[in-house]
Amino acid sequence: MSTGHANGVAPPTQADVVIVGNGALGLFLADELAERQAGSVVVVGPSDRDAGASQAAGAMLGCFGEATTESLRTDASRKRFELGVTAHDRWPGVIERLEPYSTTGSPLLVTPETHVVLNSIGAELDTVNFHAMLKALDEYGKPWAEIDPKEIPAYRPRPDTRALRAVHLPAEGAVDARGVLAALESRLRAAGTTLVDSTVRKLIRNNGEVTGVELADGHVIEAGSVVVAAGAHSEALVKTALDDLDTVPMFPGLGFAMLARRTGGEKFRSVVRTPNRGFACGLHVVPGPGDLEYYGATNRLVDKISSVTWMADVRFLAQYSMQQLDERVAAHEVVRWLSGNRPVTLDGFPLIGWLPVSGLYLMTGTYRDGFHCAPLIAEHVANELQGKEGTIDPMFKPTRAPIETRTIEWSINEYVEHNLAAWFEPGAEAAPQMTTQQIADYYRTMAVRFYDTVGIDYGLGPDILWYAQGSLLGARRVTRYFNRLKANAGAQPVGAGAKEA
Amino acid sequence: MTISQSSVVDTVRGLVDKQLNLSAHGFELALDDDLWSLGMTSLTCMGLMLAIEDTFEIELPEEALQEATFRTVNTITAAVGAARPMSETKV
Numbered sequence: 257m258s259t260g261h262a263n264g265v266a267p268p269t270q271a272d273v274v275i276v277g278n279g280a281l282g283l284f285l286a287d288e289l290a291e292r293q294a295g296s297v298v299v300v301g302p303s304d305r306d307a308g309a310s311q312a313a314g315a316m317l318g319c320f321g322e323a324t325t326e327s328l329r330t331d332a333s334r335k336r337f338e339l340g341v342t343a344h345d346r347w348p349g350v351i352e353r354l355e356p357y358s359t360t361g362s363p364l365l366v367t368p369e370t371h372v373v374l375n376s377i378g379a380e381l382d383t384v385n386f387h388a389m390l391k392a393l394d395e396y397g398k399p400w401a402e403i404d405p406k407e408i409p410a411y412r413p414r415p416d417t418r419a420l421r422a423v424h425l426p427a428e429g430a431v432d433a434r435g436v437l438a439a440l441e442s443r444l445r446a447a448g449t450t451l452v453d454s455t456v457r458k459l460i461r462n463n464g465e466v467t468g469v470e471l472a473d474g475h476v477i478e479a480g481s482v483v484v485a486a487g488a489h490s491e492a493l494v495k496t497a498l499d500d501l502d503t504v505p506m507f508p509g510l511g512f513a514m515l516a517r518r519t520g521g522e523k524f525r526s527v528v529r530t531p532n533r534g535f536a537c538g539l540h541v542v543p544g545p546g547d548l549e550y551y552g553a554t555n556r557l558v559d560k561i562s563s564v565t566w567m568a569d570v571r572f573l574a575q576y577s578m579q580q581l582d583e584r585v586a587a588h589e590v591v592r593w594l595s596g597n598r599p600v601t602l603d604g605f606p607l608i609g610w611l612p613v614s615g616l617y618l619m620t621g622t623y624r625d626g627f628h629c630a631p632l633i634a635e636h637v638a639n640e641l642q643g644k645e646g647t648i649d650p651m652f653k654p655t656r657a658p659i660e661t662r663t664i665e666w667s668i669n670e671y672v673e674h675n676l677a678a679w680f681e682p683g684a685e686a687a688p689q690m691t692t693q694q695i696a697d698y699y700r701t702m703a704v705r706f707y708d709t710v711g712i713d714y715g716l717g718p719d720i721l722w723y724a725q726g727s728l729l730g731a732r733r734v735t736r737y738f739n740r741l742k743a744n745a746g747a748q749p750v751g752a753g754a755k756e757a
Numbered sequence: 758m759t760i761s762q763s764s765v766v767d768t769v770r771g772l773v774d775k776q777l778n779l780s781a782h783g784f785e786l787a788l789d790d791d792l793w794s795l796g797m798t799s800l801t802c803m804g805l806m807l808a809i810e811d812t813f814e815i816e817l818p819e820e821a822l823q824e825a826t827f828r829t830v831n832t833i834t835a836a837v838g839a840a841r842p843m844s845e846t847k848v
């Protein structure tokens with residue numbers, strides 16, 4: 257049964273579990289609970305998923321393709337990386353379970369493989385991340401093979417940005433994100449889970465307990481447990497019940513991608529991507545569904561959630577897809593513009609666990625691989641909701657102090673490296689008498705002055721640092737958060753420290 | 758906090774002067790001088806914002822966190838007058 261205000265049927269007034277959010281995390285959790293027959297479950301979320309990360313996702317089932325120098329550098333980041341490695345193994349079963357419910361007419365698994373290309377339009381960051389990926393593949397015993405870039409189906413970049421190296425990852429593919437979400441909804445309806453097409457205005461708290469949610473139109477659903485899986489909206493929603501709670505701050509990571517129909521030339525048959533790049537996930541094309549191709553993606557941390565698209569991002573994606581992937585992309589027909597807000601935490605780690613008020617659970621903060629990790633996280637959360645032992649490390653609990661993985665000096669170096677990558681890829685040229693070192697010095701000075709100005713002693717990731725030094729609101733949130741932590745002697749940053757793994 | 762309007766202006770001017778290091782170079786700052794023409798950058802603006810909030814124990818509303826608010830000593834003073842005490846809010 258599916259109900260919602262749109263079709264005139266009143267939503268239910270109570271449930272055992274209300275899940276706020278109908279993205280990948282929320283729907284996979286609902287599916288897991290339905291599979292376990294764990295009582296009545298209601299999922300609340302707008303059917304258009306406007307500005308949500310999942311509906312805009314490329315849904316690459318990639319963890320090694322995403323590997324960077326940071327992935328395995330500390331104990332904490334290694335644990336985070338291994339979440340992806342473990343999640344990867346869940347997908348064959350997930351696809352088998354969902355395929356009968358798919359209505360797209362194309363396989364949900366749009367490709368089982370990935371090609372990662374190393375070209376020279378970026379900066380050194382591409383090279384070091386490419387090497388980090390190979391090292392991680394070897395360390396985990398995963399298959400890969402170096403191939404001639406010319407052998408990658410449909411890969412026809414402009415000669416000046418052609419790759420000189422490429423690897424084939426036969427075990428990392430991609431799914432049709434929008435097809436998977438639709439199939440999940442069909443399966444949930446068939447299982448009797450209620451999907452409510454609405455948003456939650458606030459959580460309802462009675463004394464020390466969250467007892468339900470209030471929808472946008474004032475309708476109340478009472479619940480034994482409420483799970484907030486509302487992506488970038490989650491923090492604000494939690495504050496409606498826990499105003500004083502200082503969870504690790506979250507920021508919307510606004511990204512842009514395009515679904516386009518190929519009008520000529522050879523079709524891509526694999527994910528073709530660069531390594532992860534400056535502040536973002538690298539340029540990639542995901543084939544399918546059907547004759548469509550997905551081109552992604554940009555990433556920019558912003559003050560407010562929105563689904564706007566910047567002209568600069570359109571130019572970036574269109575130009576570099578033509579240059580770096582296939583010249584024929586110029587004639588593609590864009591059928592859908594996708595923009596979504598990734599839930600980005602200040603320390604880069606997810607927020608998964610019970611909150612300090614009875615009946616309220618948080619699952620978000622998965623940044624760019626929430627879709628991929630969702631089936632695994634759903635198992636863990638379902639366990640915790642049922643009072644069983646969780647299956648993933650408790651380090652991601654939302655009440656933690658921020659996890660430290662870098663020193664200030666490391667943060668500054670990383671920031672410089674990411675800026676250089678972002679400088680060269682868009683075609684910026686230094687004046688003839690200027691060296692790359694001078695550009696690096698400029699960014700270094702900016703970063704040093706930022707830390708001097710805000711006076712924090714926590715090493716930020718390059719994306720957070722970039723955002724905070726360009727946004728008064730961002731700088732204030734970061735600064736005040738650490739000031740409060742400092743004032744609260746019991747909550748200094750903990751975790752793996754800057755210790756090498 | 759009971760601070761007279763003139764002392765708010767003086768305090769703001771002092772904070773701006775410190776951030777932009779103006780009087781050290783013999784420059785006397787007028788209340789309507791455009792700070793962005795006097796060497797203010799996004800980073801000095803950030804430092805100024807934090808110093809203003811700390812000094813007056815206020816939180817500037819989100820809509821005030823923009824370049825225009827920090828254009829002159831006068832515009833900053835007006836924003837300080839309209840802000841809420843920090844104890845009532847959490848950023």
